[in-house]
Amino acid sequence: MSPETTMRPLKDFKLNVSANTGFQKVFFSVRCLQEECDTAALLSVEIAMSKSDLEIENAVSSLVERLERQERSFYSMDCSMHGMMKTGVVDD
Secondary structure: OOOOOOOEEOOOOOOOOOOOOOEEEEEEEEEOOOOOOOOEEEEEEEEEOOOOHHHHHHHHHHHHHHHHHHHHHHHHOOHHHHHHHHHOOOOO
């Protein structure tokens, strides 16, 4: 991962919400840098359990790129959007 990332892996986080059986989700967290906001987001990628170690190694840069795009998307939102993420409410 790039040195600028603030993502942290969630090693023991188990959440099976994938509609894809046979896939393993890997989770990371990011947190808004504004003290008054402090919203956290859960980022993830899925890896097919049928993939070999070599296939996974070959895909790592693509997976990291996808995670970093998710992180940039989160940071590009303002804190009011983060607040809506917390409550699940979207103003019309």
